[in-house]
Amino acid sequence: xxxxxxxxxxxxxxxxxxxxxxxxxxxxxEFRKGFHALHRVQNCITFFGSARFDENHEYxxxxxxxxxxxxxxxxxxxxxxxxxxxxxxxxxxxxxxxLSIGCNIHLPHEQTPNSYTDITLQFHYFFVRKVMLLKxxxxxxxxxxxxxxxDELFETATLIQTDxxxxxxxxxxxxxxxxxxxxxxIKTMVAGGTIDEKDLRIARMTDDPQEALDIIRxxxxxxxx
Numbered sequence: 001x002x003x004x005x006x007x008x009x010x011x012x013x014x015x016x017x018x019x020x021x022x023x024x025x026x027x028x029x030e031f032r033k034g035f036h037a038l039h040r041v042q043n044c045i046t047f048f049g050s051a052r053f054d055e056n057h058e059y060x061x062x063x064x065x066x067x068x069x070x071x072x073x074x075x076x077x078x079x080x081x082x083x084x085x086x087x088x089x090x091x092x093x094x095x096x097x098x099l100s101i102g103c104n105i106h107l108p109h110e111q112t113p114n115s116y117t118d119i120t121l122q123f124h125y126f127f128v129r130k131v132m133l134l135k136x137x138x139x140x141x142x143x144x145x146x147x148x149x150x151d152e153l154f155e156t157a158t159l160i161q162t163d164x165x166x167x168x169x170x171x172x173x174x175x176x177x178x179x180x181x182x183x184x185x186i187k188t189m190v191a192g193g194t195i196d197e198k199d200l201r202i203a204r205m206t207d208d209p210q211e212a213l214d215i216i217r218x219x220x221x222x223x224x225x
Contacts, residue, residue, distance in 0.1 A: 049085025
């Protein structure tokens with residue numbers, strides 16, 4: 001762990017108090033920037049997914065088509081602001097005439113901001129960015145992705161499970177990518193008692209953009225699905 005040059009300074013244990021105080025001010029500034037830029041955002045659906053799919057990939061196309069429908073239905077679309085699935089969703093929203101938001105993260109690779117956003121924010125801290133992606137949304141669409149997408153899927157599920165956020169619609173898309181996750185949830189986690197069977201109902205899976213929109217609409221108005 002490279003603590004000497006500050007790359008991982010946040011997790012290097014006890015350091016000079018003034019150093020940590022300065023970092024807390026930077027964190028506060030990032031929160032303030034996000035709150036100020038997004039405080040009027042309403043009716044927003046956040047899309048999560050990999051930065052590594054180009055525009056010819058089936059999941060890029062699926063994200064675009066779903067975001068286009070969501071945007072045409074009057075929703076704002078928010079993403080992590082980068083390439084891949086994020087670009088596709090912002091692009092779909094832009095083409096639908098909907099407000100398109102990107103909350104980008106500073107990374108050494110992969111995370112160049114895409115050009116399809118009306119509001120673009122840049123963050124240094126992952127956890128601040130994630131708060132923005134969750135705080136201003138009333139529904140979530142998750143497409144295939146890596147560690148970051150898994151983190152976003154399970155954190156969103158945890159916040160709903162523990163009543164930290166409302167029971168907002170969570171739509172998982174790309175069935176063949178996620179198909180091995182279902183047996184693990186059922187045969188390992190439910191069977192082992194680490195989650196309840198009812199927790200499996202937090203997310204709905206579909207590869208149909210119209211069905212994804214229907215899930216968002218129905219669950220938002222409190223109807224039984």
